[in-house]
Amino acid sequence: MSVLIFAELDEGALKKSSLEAIYYGSKVAALTGTSTTAIVLGEGNADELAKAGRFGATKVLHASDAQLNEGNAMAYASVVAEAANQEGADVIVLAKSSLADSMAARLAGKLKAGLAANVIELPDVSSGFRVKRSIFTGKAFAFTELTAEKKILAIKKNTITPEETEATATVEAFKPALNDTDFAVKVTNVEKATGDILLPEADLVVSAGRGLKGPENWGIVEDLAKALHAATACSKPVSDLDWRPHHEHVGQTGIKISPNLYIACGISGAIQHLAGVNSSKVIVVINKDPEAPFFKSADYGIVGDVFEVLPRLTKAVQEL
Amino acid sequence: MKILVCVTSVPDTITKITLTDNNTKLNKAGVQFITGPYDDYALSRAVELKEQLGGTVTVLNVGESDADPVIRKCLAIGADDAIRVNAEPTDAYFVAEQIAAIAKENSYDLILMGRESIDYNGGQVHGIVGEMLGLPSISPVMKLAVEGTTAKITREIEGGHEELEAGLPLVLGCQEPIAEWKIPNMRGIMSARTKPLKVVEATGKDTLTHITNYELPPARGACKMIPASEAETLIKLLRTEAKVI
Ligand SMILES: Cc1cc2nc3c(=O)[nH]c(=O)nc-3n(C[C@H](O)[C@H](O)[C@H](O)COP(=O)(O)OP(=O)(O)OC[C@H]3O[C@@H](n4cnc5c(N)ncnc54)[C@H](O)[C@@H]3O)c2cc1C
Ligand SMILES: Cc1cc2nc3c(=O)[nH]c(=O)nc-3n(C[C@H](O)[C@H](O)[C@H](O)COP(=O)(O)OP(=O)(O)OC[C@H]3O[C@@H](n4cnc5c(N)ncnc54)[C@H](O)[C@@H]3O)c2cc1C
Numbered sequence: 001m002s003v004l005i006f007a008e009l010d011e012g013a014l015k016k017s018s019l020e021a022i023y024y025g026s027k028v029a030a031l032t033g034t035s036t037t038a039i040v041l042g043e044g045n046a047d048e049l050a051k052a053g054r055f056g057a058t059k060v061l062h063a064s065d066a067q068l069n070e071g072n073a074m075a076y077a078s079v080v081a082e083a084a085n086q087e088g089a090d091v092i093v094l095a096k097s098s099l100a101d102s103m104a105a106r107l108a109g110k111l112k113a114g115l116a117a118n119v120i121e122l123p124d125v126s127s128g129f130r131v132k133r134s135i136f137t138g139k140a141f142a143f144t145e146l147t148a149e150k151k152i153l154a155i156k157k158n159t160i161t162p163e164e165t166e167a168t169a170t171v172e173a174f175k176p177a178l179n180d181t182d183f184a185v186k187v188t189n190v191e192k193a194t195g196d197i198l199l200p201e202a203d204l205v206v207s208a209g210r211g212l213k214g215p216e217n218w219g220i221v222e223d224l225a226k227a228l229h230a231a232t233a234c235s236k237p238v239s240d241l242d243w244r245p246h247h248e249h250v251g252q253t254g255i256k257i258s259p260n261l262y263i264a265c266g267i268s269g270a271i272q273h274l275a276g277v278n279s280s281k282v283i284v285v286i287n288k289d290p291e292a293p294f295f296k297s298a299d300y301g302i303v304g305d306v307f308e309v310l311p312r313l314t315k316a317v318q319e320l
Numbered sequence: 321m322k323i324l325v326c327v328t329s330v331p332d333t334i335t336k337i338t339l340t341d342n343n344t345k346l347n348k349a350g351v352q353f354i355t356g357p358y359d360d361y362a363l364s365r366a367v368e369l370k371e372q373l374g375g376t377v378t379v380l381n382v383g384e385s386d387a388d389p390v391i392r393k394c395l396a397i398g399a400d401d402a403i404r405v406n407a408e409p410t411d412a413y414f415v416a417e418q419i420a421a422i423a424k425e426n427s428y429d430l431i432l433m434g435r436e437s438i439d440y441n442g443g444q445v446h447g448i449v450g451e452m453l454g455l456p457s458i459s460p461v462m463k464l465a466v467e468g469t470t471a472k473i474t475r476e477i478e479g480g481h482e483e484l485e486a487g488l489p490l491v492l493g494c495q496e497p498i499a500e501w502k503i504p505n506m507r508g509i510m511s512a513r514t515k516p517l518k519v520v521e522a523t524g525k526d527t528l529t530h531i532t533n534y535e536l537p538p539a540r541g542a543c544k545m546i547p548a549s550e551a552e553t554l555i556k557l558l559r560t561e562a563k564v565i
Contacts, residue, residue, distance in 0.1 A: 010478075071477075073447075074456060098477050102459055105447020108413065114528030115412065117442050130532065135440050140337045140346070141535040142440070148413075148528035185456050185486040192480035200478055204565065228565060246462065246497065247476055252333050252438065253357050253496060261564040272333045278537070282562045284554065285543070295543050300557065304548030316555040317565070 002059070003029040004089035005038045006080050007052055008071075008100060011194070014040070014048050016201050017095035019055045023162035024122070024155055025093040026056025031125050032091065037061060039083045039174065041076055042069040046171070053169030055162055061087075061174035067183070071099040075182035077106035082176045084111060084150070092152045097200060104154050113150035120159050120279075137252055137275035157200065157258045158281065199248060202231035204261045207250060207277070209235035211266015211287065211306055215243035220310040221265060227317040233257070235267050251276035265306045269294025286310070321375030321466070323366045324428040326419055327394055328356040328409075329387035330439045343533045355390050357501075358434025362492070364499035365464055366432050367398035373466060376400045378426070382409045382418045388517070395512035396504035402517040411527035412440075416448035421523045423453055428489060430471070435460035435493040446493040456486050459493025 005025040007018040026036040038057035040049060043064050052060045063079050080103065084092055092107065094100045096118065108115040118134040120141070128145055134156060135142045199205065206225040212218065218232075225232045232248060239249035250257055252272035262280035266287060267273060274297055277283070285298040288305050295301045302309055331337070331351045338347040355363070366377045379394040379402040381387050391402045405418040423431055431453075436443035443459070450457025462481060463474035466488070473484040476495065504512070546554050558565045 073458075074450075077447075077451075098460070101443050102447060102457070105444035105459075106451050106457065107447075108444055109416070109448035109451025112413070112526075112528070115442065115444050116529065117440075117444065132535075135534075136331075136337050137438065137441060138537065139335075140339075141537065142531045143533050143535070145530040145532055146528065147530055181454075185458060185484050187482055188485055189483040190477070190480070191482070192477060196479055198478045240497075245480075247479060247481065256441075261558065261562070275333070282558070282564050283540070284558070295545075297540060298543045299540060299562065300554055301543045301545050302548055302551055302554060303545065304551065309548055309551045312551045313555060316552040320555065320559065320565075 001034040002037045002087045002089050003032070003034055003091045003093060004080070004084050004087055005036065005057065006092065006094040006100060006103065007038045007040050008095070008097060009040060009042050009044050009048070010198070012044060012048065014051050015095070015097070017097060017157055019051065020157070020160060020162050021093050021095040021155055022052055022055040022057050024160045027122055027160065028091055028093060031122065035059065037087050037089065038169070039063065039080060041079055049171050050168065053167050054164045056167070057169045060169045060171045062171055063174040063176055065178065067178060070187060072183065073099060073102035074106055074185070075178060076103040077110060078179060078182050079176040080107055081110045083174060090150055094154055096154045096156055101154065104152050108152055111150045112148060113152045114146040114148040115152040115154065116144050116146060117154045119153045119155045122160070123153070134279065137256055138278045139275065156279070158260070197229065197231040199231045199233055199255055200257060203259050204228050204230035205233050205257060205259045206230045206263045206265065207233035207235070207267065208238065208265040209267030210237050218244070220307065224263070224310050224314045224317070227314045235273055264294055265310060267294060268292050269297060321369060321373045321430070322426070322428045323369065323375065323377045323430045323432060324380055324423060324426070325359070325363045325366045325377060325394070325399065326380045326431065326433045326445070327359040327363065327390065328434070328437045328439070329353045329381065329383055329390040330356050330437060333357065333438065337536065339534050339536065343535065346534065353386070353390055355394060356434045356438050358436060358438070358495055360501050361496055361498050362432035362434055362494040363394055363397060363399065364502045365494060367502060368499055369466060370398070378403060380419060380422055382407060382415045384408055391517055392512050393504060395515045395517070396508040397502045398508065401515055404517065404519050405522050406519050407522035411529050412442045412444050413448060413528045414526055416445050416452060417524050417526060418522055419445065419449050420452035423449070430488060431491045433491070433493050435495045443493070446491050450491040453491070455489055455491050457491040457493070458484060458486070460495040461492045462495060462498055464492065464498055
């Protein structure tokens with residue numbers, strides 16, 4: 001018996017959110033008296049696999065087949081299902097991500113597992129298995145009983161603060177049966193910003209809206225983001241107008257994030273925007289209109305012109 | 321081209337969520353229900369593909385009769401007919417079973433859904449249905465073109481997007497900018513009244529999850545205002561007080 005964690009590689013490194021998932025999984029294993037196995041797919045080096053041990057895995061299954069280097073949700077689901085069966089894992093944990101979400105949905109179908117998305121706390125296993133998850137894009141929480149034998153928990157970023165130890169995990173090669181039908185979807189091209197901090201993974205986010213007036217003004221946003229080592233985000237009209245790429249759009253119809261810090265510049269704070277960012281730990285709003293609704297949902301606010309305030313903030317960060 | 325579009329009836333995005341019955345139910349009083357915004361994108365693209373390639377668009381909802389206004393609106397936007405599986409949609413696996421059962425009877429070329437429901441945010445029904453039907457599922461889809469029996473798809477990934485090709489039939493979870501939301505016109509609204517809406521009973525009753533109660537997030541404390549002339553103070557507070565940088 002074990003808790004199985006799907007740990008995701010990005011450019012050869014275990015994602016930060018996956019380390020959080022491994023740590024979370026080890027806590028679930030402690031609660032249920034089982035062990036913690038992480039499964040890693042695609043080529044990855046020994047250092048990265050060892051990291052899984054330091055964050056709580058006692059065993060790492062490594063499916064290193066090069067065919068798995070590209071994140072393919074269907075093939076990944078088959079491999080994780082096979083691993084879950086081998087390990088007798090009733091609980092599967094993963095961190096929400098573009099790939100993990102698609103993988104988890106297929107896996108739920110394969111294993112007939114109850115899938116709880118956006119889990120934000122450790123489960124309550126005192127009687128049954130109950131999780132707290134965020135619903136209505138953060139506007140409410142639902143306590144959900146998972147009644148099936150198999151359970152999949154997709155955790156939201158910042159659900160738990162992982163602790164790194166000196167522990168080591170045994171690493172085992174895992175050779176799953178790969179099935180042609182799982183490769184029926186052909187990837188013809190991938191366009192991905194390299195070297196940037198991925199928005200869903202970022203601890204700090206600097207975001208801007210229509211108040212910036214045009215794409216040519218994004219330099220001041222990027223400068224602050226760079227000084228803070230933050231990711232950049234934007235409101236929906238900004239991506240609709242093609243001022244910024246769509247994968248930066250946060251909110252009800254965009255990416256949902258829960259970083260430690262969200263700085264909103266020239267964004268009014270419409271309810272649909274808030275829906276994607278309201279679970280950020282600390283929210284800062286900079287807006288020239290003192291009546292902007294966003295101030296009601298913020299922890300810190302500056303009423304001012306972004307064109308004056310942002311360069312000053314950047315300078316202050318550089319001088320820290 | 322036979323397209324099935326699965327739609328949810330969900331509280332409007334501007335809804336303030338409140339609870340009743342000792343926090344065991346969402347309070348529906350005064351709440352305006354709309355088609356899930358992602359489902360709306362899926363429907364709009366389906367109608368465009370029908371206009372371009374011919375064929376039919378069927379709308380499917382698993383829900384009770386209070387979803388009928390949303391279904392009629394989908395018909396007004398351009399779907400040809402609708403099916404409602406008459407059941408309370410309390411669990412994603414159960415919903416997926418209903419959709420898969422309808423799909424098996426009708427062999428659609430495309431089954432379009434939203435990337436996720438905006439109420440329970442599961443993002444799973446398309447994957448489970450794909451699995452049940454033995455078809456590929458892809459989500460979140462930003463662009464969809466059909467050439468013969470091949471679909472060309474742009475899928476959003478973290479930090480970018482990927483271009484994909486797959487043979488039909490397929491199950492897709494859609495998001496913007498796959499199409500512009502369509503607003504029904506008068507002719508659409510009139511004709512929607514007479515378009516067929518078939519109500520069928522549910523098959524199976526497997527549920528794997530059960531919501532026991534709800535909670536609302538705690539309110540944020542008061543916003544600390546910093547004068548623009550002292551903007552630098554913010555950075556100090558973020559380090560020493562909030563401890564996030
Ligand atoms: C179904 C639905 C889904 C939606 N989903 C999303 C979503 O996912 N994400 C999203 O963001 N929106 C979403 N929206 C749109 C949302 O309702 C708002 O229209 C949008 O968030 C507004 O974007 P904005 O704040 O950038 O622009 P605006 O509302 O135009 O606000 C601009 C702000 O900038 C301020 N400003 C102007 N100049 C300056 C300056 N020099 N210095 C400082 N401040 C300045 C103004 O005071 C104003 O508050 C959705 C809407 C619907 C109907
Ligand atoms: C009274 C009540 C009780 C509920 N109790 C539970 C519970 O205990 N556990 C739980 O997990 N959920 C519960 N739900 C929510 C219900 O499961 C969801 O609304 C839906 O069944 C799937 O949720 P999802 O967020 O996973 O969908 P997603 O996977 O996010 O939906 C993706 C897409 O699938 C399609 N789709 C989803 N639902 C439907 C539908 N009903 N009809 C047609 N197409 C659909 C849409 O295209 C949608 O965009 C309850 C809902 C109600 C009203």
